Amino acid sequence: MTPNEFIRCHEQEWGQLEALVAARFKYRTDNLKKDGSLSPEQAMDPAAFPSLYRRVCLHLALARERHYPPALIDRLDRLALSGHQVFYGTRSLLRIGQFIVHDFPALIREHGRLFWFSSALLYLPGLIMGLLVYFRPEMVYSLLDYFSVLHLEEMYRTGGAIEIETGSGRVADENFKMFGYYIKNNISIGFQCFASGILFGLGTLFFLIFNGLVFGAVSAHLIHQGSTENFFQFVIAHGAFELTAIVLCGMAGLLLGRALLSPGRKRRKEALIDAARPAVQIVYGATAMLLIAAFIEAFWSSGAYLPVTGKFIVGGLLWALVAAYFFFMGARRES
Amino acid sequence: MLDTIRTIETPEGVSIRLRLAGPVPRALAWLTDFLIFAFAWLVTGIFLGSSGDFGFGIWLIIAFLLTWFYPVLFEVYAQGATPGKKMLGLVVLQDDGVPVGWSASMVRNLLRTVDFLPLFYAFGLCSMFLNRDFKRLGDIVAKTIVVHRDKPRLAQKLPQANALPLPVWLSSSEQQLIVAFADRVPRLTPDRAQELAQILDPASGHGTRATLRGDVDSLLGYARHIVGER
Numbered sequence: 001m002t003p004n005e006f007i008r009c010h011e012q013e014w015g016q017l018e019a020l021v022a023a024r025f026k027y028r029t030d031n032l033k034k035d036g037s038l039s040p041e042q043a044m045d046p047a048a049f050p051s052l053y054r055r056v057c058l059h060l061a062l063a064r065e066r067h068y069p070p071a072l073i074d075r076l077d078r079l080a081l082s083g084h085q086v087f088y089g090t091r092s093l094l095r096i097g098q099f100i101v102h103d104f105p106a107l108i109r110e111h112g113r114l115f116w117f118s119s120a121l122l123y124l125p126g127l128i129m130g131l132l133v134y135f136r137p138e139m140v141y142s143l144l145d146y147f148s149v150l151h152l153e154e155m156y157r158t159g160g161a162i163e164i165e166t167g168s169g170r171v172a173d174e175n176f177k178m179f180g181y182y183i184k185n186n187i188s189i190g191f192q193c194f195a196s197g198i199l200f201g202l203g204t205l206f207f208l209i210f211n212g213l214v215f216g217a218v219s220a221h222l223i224h225q226g227s228t229e230n231f232f233q234f235v236i237a238h239g240a241f242e243l244t245a246i247v248l249c250g251m252a253g254l255l256l257g258r259a260l261l262s263p264g265r266k267r268r269k270e271a272l273i274d275a276a277r278p279a280v281q282i283v284y285g286a287t288a289m290l291l292i293a294a295f296i297e298a299f300w301s302s303g304a305y306l307p308v309t310g311k312f313i314v315g316g317l318l319w320a321l322v323a324a325y326f327f328f329m330g331a332r333r334e335s
Numbered sequence: 336m337l338d339t340i341r342t343i344e345t346p347e348g349v350s351i352r353l354r355l356a357g358p359v360p361r362a363l364a365w366l367t368d369f370l371i372f373a374f375a376w377l378v379t380g381i382f383l384g385s386s387g388d389f390g391f392g393i394w395l396i397i398a399f400l401l402t403w404f405y406p407v408l409f410e411v412y413a414q415g416a417t418p419g420k421k422m423l424g425l426v427v428l429q430d431d432g433v434p435v436g437w438s439a440s441m442v443r444n445l446l447r448t449v450d451f452l453p454l455f456y457a458f459g460l461c462s463m464f465l466n467r468d469f470k471r472l473g474d475i476v477a478k479t480i481v482v483h484r485d486k487p488r489l490a491q492k493l494p495q496a497n498a499l500p501l502p503v504w505l506s507s508s509e510q511q512l513i514v515a516f517a518d519r520v521p522r523l524t525p526d527r528a529q530e531l532a533q534i535l536d537p538a539s540g541h542g543t544r545a546t547l548r549g550d551v552d553s554l555l556g557y558a559r560h561i562v563g564e565r
Contacts, residue, residue: 002563057347067511069493069562070518081351081432088346089433173388180395184402191403195448198472203449256476269475276476280438283445 003068010059014079017052021082053083102330104285107278109326111251114258118250121208122243126216133220140221143213152218156227156234179298186242187290190249194256194283198272201257208250215243233308234301236315240322241293248286252279341468341480343432351432354483355469358460360423361481365456367419372401403444410440416484426484439477446473493517498564499556502547510561517558520551 001009060076095103108115133139140149189207196203222231255275263271296318306314339357342350379397383390409417415427415434427435427443435443450459450471459471468480494517505513520528528551535549547557 002561004563006563054347057345057349061349067507069514071492077351080345080349081353084345084351085428085433088431089429173392176392177388177395178392180392180399184395184399187399188402191445192448195445198446198449198476272476273478276442277438280442280445283441 001066003072006059006063006066006068007072010055013052013055014059014076016048017056017079017083020046020049020052021079021086024086049083050087053080053087056080056083099281099284100288103281105326105329106331107281108248108251108285109331111255111278114251114254115247118208118247118254121205121250122212122215122247124212125209126212126219129213129216130220133217134224137221137224140217143217149221152222153225153227156222156230157225175298175302178302179294182294182297183291186246186294187287190245190286190290191283193246193249194252194279194286197250197253197256197279198260199257200260201254204250204253204257207253208246211246229308233311233315236312237318238293238297238301240315240318241289241296244322244326245286245289245293248282248289252282252286255279255282338467339469341482343430345432353428353432353480356423356425356481356483357469358463360425360483361469362456364417364419364423364425367422368406368417369419371418372405376401406444406447407437407440410435410444411437420481424484425481427479427481430478430480435477435479439479442477443473443479446471446476449473493558493562494520494555496552496555496559498559499553500560501557513554514558514561517555520555525551 056076056079060073060080063073063076129139129143144152189211193204193207196207219231222228256272256279259271259275260268266274300314339355341353341355343353344350376398379394383394383397406417409420410427413421416425420426427440429435429439447459450456450462450473452458456471459473462471462475463469466475468474470480474480493514516531523531532551532554533549535547535554547553
């Protein structure tokens with residue numbers, strides 16, 4: 001069979017497949033307009049796709065085997081590739097409901113030990129630094145410079161920027177500005193905490209420990225200054241989501257780091273690729289939690305919708321909610 | 336075969352060729368994206384910055400989305416290419432040649448922060464040089480590759496000429512040679528084409544088959560005859 005006969009025999013099928021691929025990717029091909037013999041319905045019948053695609057694969061193999069002109073092989077190669085992409089490329093569906101109700105908490109429990117390890121990396125340095133600063137207040141300057149400390153004191157002192165009082169609290173616009181700020185800042189930190197885990201876990205280690213140290217130092221310093229109540233009623237509610245989410249991002253980063261450090265029976269590269277799948281799922285969940293945290297921090301934490309006791313109760317309930325979510329959600333389907 | 340061509344085999348048993356993109360076009364694509372990013376960032380900043388705290392909040396959120404999700408959204412919803420990649424004809428694919436999904440795109444773009452370290456994608460560049468497929472760290476973990484979308488397009492039709500029957504019997508590989516030559520003629524200068532064709536010319540003394548005519552037009556005619564024109 002000469003190349004021209006080959007083209008004549010099969011050109012119509014190729015045109016059909018091109019049209020179907022174009023319909024899937026929503027771009028127009030010249031063939032669709034040029035080829036008058038092809039009715040649009042005929043071209044768009046998706047049920048014909050699999051058999052057409054397999055035919056084109058066959059034609060490509062034949063064309064190669066018979067050493068047809070390079071241009072023809074090239075055309076078929078191109079067509080087979082786009083057919084392959086349509087046929088095997090799955091549209092990734094984010095099953096959000098399923099993820100929230102079951103997959104996410106189940107995933108965290110599955111890697112429970114890593115979660116506690118990550119928590120320890122955040123809270124233990126925080127605790128130690130807190131104790132140090134509490135008993136030797138000048139230690140706070142080993143971590144924060146003079147102006148940051150001054151700024152903190154100013155923010156949380158009675159009548160300061162975070163003063164929680166009806167009427168003189170932050171106005172709605174400013175709340176929104178802070179919402180944007182928390183989103184940009186906190187989620188970026190979360191992402192970096194995850195990504196730097198690929199440096200054998202060292203980057204994640206740094207982010208967790210450093211954030212723990214700062215948090216411990218700030219808390220202890222403010223307790224020492226006598227702003228305990230102001231500070232804790234501000235942080236308790238969103239802390240439930242924010243601190244947990246940072247721990248989760250750390251956990252995702254540690255998954256990558258662990259895959260490199262102890263790949264088990266796999267090659268390091270494969271271990272890393274396998275670890276990335278659960279890790280990115282954890283990052284999705286953590287991102288959602290950081291969004292919630294940013295919302296609470298901007299619109300609730302600084303408001304005076306409840307008396308101080310009320311805010312502590314709500315904060316406590318949120319902590320309980322987060323804990324209950326990770327301990328109990330999605331447990332049923334695991335057995 | 337060139338080492339930047341990667342062959343993937345489909346379940347149908349045919350192999351498809353992809354042309355991997357090296358560091359230079361990818362860096363240029365990144366630069367283009369960065370300029371677009373900076374422009375969008377500035378423009379929204381000018382408009383929103385002047386509209387009080389609320390606008391500033393929106394701007395911060397936009398900045399966040401631009402930083403982290405600009406590449407992801409384009410890769411997932413615009414056939415694997417950010418505007419910069421599109422300009423340079425690049426596309427991100429999974430290792431097996433199918434378009435990237437959410438998770439793969441998220442992984443490769445989150446790990447961008449590490450590839451960027453310590454300065455201007457130094458880690459990413461090292462990784463690309465050490466990797467057979469020019470993968471930066473994010474590509475390794477996400478199992479993605481960056482390839483040239485458009486192969487150099489060969490003309491689908493051989494140049495015009497009247498089909499000329501072959502005067503002698505030629506083996507299949509010799510016939511291919513003539514067709515391949517005809518395919519290349521439009522991309523050669525006329526002089527060079529003639530020079531190559533002359534190799535066949537008996538008068539030049541190189542020709543082994545004295546009956547084939549060694550000029551461009553005749554060769555095009557032979558080629559047309561071989562591909563089936565009469």
